[in-house]
Amino acid sequence: MxxxxxxxxxxxxxxxxxxxxxxxxxxxxxxxxxxxxxxxxxxxxxxxxxxxxxxxxxxxxxxxxxxxxxxxxxxxxxxxxxxxxxxxxxxxxxxxxxxxxxxxxxxxxxxxxxxxxxxxxxxxxxxxxxxxxxxxxxxxxxxSPNLDDPLTSNITSDEKEFLKYVRISIEGGLIEDFDQVDIFEMNYGYKRYLMEQEKQYIEEGEQLDDHLVNILTREPNYKELFNADTLEFLMNTTSITHSTRHNKETFTNS
CATH class of the missing domain: 3.10.110.10 (Ubiquitin Conjugating Enzyme)
Structure with a gap:
């Protein structure tokens, strides 16, 4: 070898x-x-x-x-x-x-x-x-994923739908009929990326956009992921009130 x-x-x-x-x-x-x-x-x-x-x-x-x-x-x-x-x-x-x-x-x-x-x-x-x-x-x-010659039949062949499902799989959400465990948990690397992003926003004193707040607070245990300054910043963001639902309806509408 x-x-x-x-x-x-x-x-x-x-x-x-x-x-x-x-x-x-x-x-x-x-x-x-x-x-x-x-x-x-x-x-x-x-x-x-x-x-x-x-x-x-x-x-x-x-x-x-x-x-x-x-x-x-x-x-x-x-x-x-x-x-x-x-x-x-x-x-x-x-x-x-x-x-x-x-x-x-x-x-x-x-x-x-x-x-x-x-x-x-x-x-x-x-x-x-x-x-x-x-x-x-x-x-x-x-x-360049090859949709024309898939390894598994569970993947959609529609390019627009495929791109939507890829983001759901990374950000966390539900993909109907994918396999027996339909709900994707947020990808660990993407979670790491978001934590780096929110840290940069806070250090620069900038407002987090609604989409980022929605993703950051989607995890049921999100309060354990961030430090006190971050949590205070998130709690003062108005969009948090509608972003913490973690159920099938939220995943479907993501």
Missing amino acids: AQFEKEFRYLCRQINSLSNGQAHASYDNIFNHSNSSARTSISSSSSESDEPTSSLGFHIEITPQDGPYAHGSYIFRIEASTDGDYPEYPPIVSCLTRIYHPNIDTTYQNYYNNVCVSTVNEWNDGTNSTLEDILQGLMFLFH
Whole structure:
């Protein structure tokens, strides 16, 4: 597995420039170091999947800065068998974060080998294919999801409706008939982004817009997420009175 480790070390050195600051990689399971708010939107344990135990892998977290999935964060596990067949055979790519995406199937709590990415499908025996190609393929999926060739039939083919559902899945809400767990909890990366935004607003003494307040206060435990100054600021914002409903009607109207 020397080639796998060599490519991983190279990827770690170059990943910031390769992803324009939108990704980072670690041998450690990023999930294990995520805070409690992150764990609500990530697979609870890889041991619950069919993941093989004889493998060498690492994790990549991608946080798109723009596009349909802007400011959401998603964790992937990239692994190769320790039997020594890398790079002859492509690595297995698994998304551990629940997502609404035509080419990533996390429906029904499927968190193993659930990503359809061209750089894996077109793997060239390691001759011209590397872990860097895997990263580029994943980045491409977030900016150009392929609705014409979906991995799961649960995704709408209507582009306008699709974009609406993507935002619901990130901001938290209900997507009818998606899978047996219809309500998406707010994506942990997006929650982190909002907390950074509200901190900046308060430091600059600016008024939060209604949409941001609505999202910030949508979580039932939102009072536990922010400091005293933030809560006072939010409580003095008039729109808070109509933004704290956390039920099916609110999700449907989001």
